[in-house]
Amino acid sequence: MFYNYLFQIILVALFLWVHPFPTAASTPPTTADPPIAKPGCQDICGNVSIPYPFGIGNNCYHTPPYAVTCNTSLLPPKLFLSKFDLEVAHITLNRQDSVALYPHTIVVKTQLQKTCNNNTQDVNINSSIDLSGTPYLFSGDFNSLIVGGCGSSTLLLDRSDTILGGCATACDKVHMVTNKCTGRGCCSIDLKTSLEFYRVNISSYGEGVNDCTNTMLINRTVIENEVVNPSLSEFAVVPTVLEWASNNITADSDKLNRNCYPVASPPENYVCYCNYGYYGNPYLPSGCQVPRECKGCKQGCFKEGSQYRCIRSNHGPKTRLIILLVLVGSIVGLMLCTGNISCIYLCIKKRRHIKMKEKFFQQNGGFLLKQQLSLNQGYNESMKIFTTHELREATNNYSKHNILGRGGFGTVYKGILPDNQVVAIKKSMVSDQSQVEQFINEVIILTQIKHRNVVKLLGCCLETEVPLLVYEFVSNGNLFEHIHNDGARWLSWGNCLRISTESANAIAYLHSAASMPIIHRDIKSSNILLDSNFTAKIADFGVSRLVSIDQTQVTTLVQGTFGYLDPEYFLTSHLSEKSDVYSFGVVLVELLTKRKPISWETGLEDRNLAMHFISSVKNNQFFDILEPQLLKEASQEQLVTIAELVEKCLSVKGEDRPSMKDVARELEGLMRKVKDSRSDQHNEGEHVLLSESRHPSFQPFEDQNISRQLNFEKDLIIEMSSPR
Template sequence: MLKMNFLLSSIPCPQAKLLRPTVMALQLLVATAFPVALPGCPESCGSITVPYPFGIGQSCSRPGFNLTCDETRHPPKLFLGDAVEVDAISLSDLTVRIRSKVLNATTLGVDNGASWSGGLTPNATIAVSTQHNVFVAVGCNIIAHLVAGHRDGQGDSRHEYVSACAALCDTLPGLEDASCSGVGCCQTTITQGLPAYGVQFKDLAQTARYDYVDVPFGGAFVVDSEWFSRNVGALRNSTFHFDSFFYGASRKVTSVPTVLEWWLEVERDGDLVMFNQDSGWTCIGLNSFAASIGVSKVGCRCSEGYEGNPYIAVGCQDIDECQQPDVYPCLQGTCINIPGTYRCSATKSIISLPGLITLVAISAGLALLFSLLGVAKITNKLKQRRVKKLRQKFFKKNHGLLLQQLISSNKDIAERTRIFSLEELQQATNKFDHNRILGGGGHGMVYKGILSDQRVVAIKKAKIVLQREIDQFINEVVILSQTNHRNVVKLFGCCLETEVPLLVYEFISNGTLSFHLHGKSESPLSWKDRLRIALETARAIAYLHSAASISVYHRDIKCANILLTDTLAAKVSDFGASRSIAIDETGILTAVQGTYGYLDPEYYYTSRLTEKSDVYSFGVILAELLTRVTPVFSSHSSEVTSLASHFVSTVRDNRLLDILDTQIVEEGGAEDAAVVARLTVSCLSLKGEERPTMRQVETTLDVQSSKVHDNSQTTRVSQNAPNDQSFKGNKGGEGTRLYSLEKEFIQSSEIPR
């Protein structure tokens, strides 16, 4: 409004009197409040705003976004679906904050289950946010499993474990303890965002019970991670104070806040979002844009300089920056608000032209349009300047100066690694076109790109803006820039001008080893190829442990991190969780990280990371190559079974043929597989000191691979072959006892990645 009054002040008095009614009418039109909900629909319930596409009542919401307001309560309460209370709805973050129930293991009973639901209707495109929530178990000697239910191709009900937490107690935990690290309290991430889950409780068997923990008790819940970090002490107090889970003490917590995420479907909500070849995804609201948040998932936001509801035609309104001088300062001159931005005028008057005065007198609307055309260039320059400063800010935040120093100080690294600009990677991926997506998951996307020198690359772009994730990206750059091995994926460089760094790798076209073993590959891997892949992977890991310029412990060796080229050559990838150590060190104490089914039990219980931790994970890969069974699978009794413990017990019972892949037997590789199986058992020893080194594993596999390659028929190998001095095996009785403990550990815990 200030700019209109400013214009009037520069016009002589008689003309200003003629124009004032027209300008006042335009001011009134702009000042009209923009709607939050559809016409005739409630905009709030109590103190909670209800923006469209959510709504209260018939025809006030999109399908699946209908809410209920109970006005009989004081204050009124807002409910979603099956009587789940809503605390807040955010259009900018695409989230809904609800109150969800705490499932009590004491009431339900151990070895029983219950259902957890966000109260969602079948048509709702709403799910639990894997970014904002954690799964928590509080209590003594219980294991809580978060289960996703589905039906297989025959229509039978199946379930899949999403997360698991184990809460241990030897004595009743102290009330002053406000941690959640496994003793009395356990928290873990959620790998699949779903509208509902099953929750199963099991007794975590202990060798002895003490004091008040002679029986397991406690509860589990899905909770907002930020809220939980502030209230973990109160939740522990609720569990352990006066045996509240046994006797229902008044201080017991029965509900916690949970964050749901929501989105629009491209096909279903085509009247709100549409795709334009020139401008990309657009929304129905003026001054808004649509952002892709996944396959067939989009969300709308107001353009920069506007705020409001982008899902309504006139829902986004211009921000008056001049009303917020502390945020949008004008150090000199007068602040003038213009659509989408503002400018600072150094003078309090403008030169009035007779032609402009006549044009304003005839049509105030045309004058306003003419002014906007002149402001467009200023707005564009301001935006470009802001973008440049923002990129410089991200570059410094992402340790760009340190990485530049590392590259410039080492000629070999400088020849292999470079820092890309954002424009280069946007051009290589056609502005990150969704048709260039190679794959991805909850943490981000991988795009196929073509650089200016015609090299085909894979560009890793994360979507989680957490400092821990950024540090893992930088860690991967530092390690791979100093690594040079034919079986380790090459890092060409990175881009640090975005909020989360982008990594540029060589393009590996044939997918992961996990896909070829457990996916729907049309041509299964032969025994000869499997043995060679195992050997190449062992060489890469042995190189990282002892031959690289710095010793590196990968910490997440698994089939999904082994890529295959067109010739089925193995490439070890994903060094985000890796740790580098000094040559004279044998291990380091660090927070436990790894993947469910591959994690070294000794590392899990002691937090001491050694090179033998990678040996254990590699042993699981050898078991997968021999059996084509996933690291964790459901047995006939629908219980989760560890491949590692199942494989060891089967081999020691001389029943290898019961689980050996039939293709290996048909190719005549059973005797060679027996040698590799005994090597696998040594790698899977629960005691790290009894496992071979990766150099010893490489030597054994090299000898066996040479035999398979040189002979057209499988050569019979002596039964005493694995008992040579290249590695040390387990003792039978002790190994059986330790593997029962490992089975219990794998069924009760999942370490977030």
């Protein structure tokens, strides 16, 4: 105990000797910051600084995306980003108080997008610029999509047409403009994640003489009333924040003075910062330096505003002498305490490691996971808890070459465990509590599922800053890729039926055979994976819901993918098992026609695949939309049978749809008929398939009220495709 007290006294003395109290003794008012641009290159235009990798002229920027120009004919001169011809208002390079993993930003002025429409036809507007293939992203931390106008409904979509958000505006006869943007003349959609491209779908339902709508992606911290005024000219510009990161710019010789961290997207890019005590540009050779004003500071220095100040001691000679005597007198005790010091150091290090693991465990919802597993009694004893070291080794330190794909909630890597087992590791991007709950939700659901056509969860890791899930590896990609690949000739009629049946059985299991019914909520072809034998496996349970046995439906926030979304769920927010049935019906049409669920290039009636299918059946044109290969391989009776099944699945009213169990039973029966038919063909000779794709006598639906029902379904699906 005595040695411990002595050790504490020595530590205090050392601290006071080495780190004296700072004072505000200032240096001369003029300071010289380390350079931010390459030698001989212009480092300012107007009032905008130009740090490297940006630059004006040859050999002053790193690569073409960083090239800028200075228009000196304007007063004051203005800086422009050459690749997109956008005015630059500000470029951030280094923030001493920021979190190192945050990317740098550049504020540019983008053009307002204006659309005027006096009818109810919807309009699609692409983002003002496409940032794919560049080091830039539209920042999700700073930007909001602002919609100004009267009588319009707006959807924000990403490149794959996934709904990112939506809002609507309404006004009196006189436009009401407000900076609240809560719907009266103006509404806003916050970006939840950074994007390289976005699409805006606007449906106008105003009846005024000036039904114009302004849309703009704008820095939400500078929104003003005038920005959302519908009378603004289409030539108006607004400040938009872009994130930027560098690729391999820095040199290894500078690694002692700066640190670089990888960013999530693009994965090969980095953000770099000077280490504490160094200032300057970390992207220049020897760009992080000790400023000239600090080189004479014996105790170090710090930056205050635009000036550097030395740290000076408040301790006089007498105080220092006392400290020195204490240190000399403690040398003997220090030598005796060497063993204790080593022990204390190891204990502190171990305690820090344990606390860090506990922090990440709690941050990633570990306690919530334990509680939910206990409540649901779904813990899989074979599920393994992996360490960070194991998964880092398995993925070659999460190399970009091991990336299998990216989704709305994370990135999936291919990994090889020490026993040579190949796995897929999902690294979630947790930024708020709601996404932690998404992660826990997926674990809870997957631990309760044991089915050959559902992707198996092998384990998880909660010791890292972002949570990790380890799945079985499914080697042949997803069904969407194969359907829309012109070379995928293996998708014969028999294989289409087999994959449909396997998927239907898996979904039926989720609905009825699991310990608690599970509604997937995002059934689509890209979530049906194919293993080495082309066996179907349902994946991605990030937005799924557990439903009590005594519940038939739940009310929840609408989530899913545009084109597969159940119209009844879209309009009422009432989620049921029949919502999965509708989405599966769209997948069946996708298999039959080899067309995408949403096509923005076609007319309004043909845009939605489900609506196009219903219309074709009504007009006796079903065979016209089928994929030619299936027409050659399947009989007319078989195609009519599956058409009737799809028509039932796509009923707008959920109560009119069959259960997934009934769908699976129908498909299994159709498969048996196909096998029997092939057996008969083998015995009786080669079967000649009727090749006409149009048959005047094809009437699969004989209900006298079917025309009225199809018109009702068509109207509802059009309303879902063009939300108001």
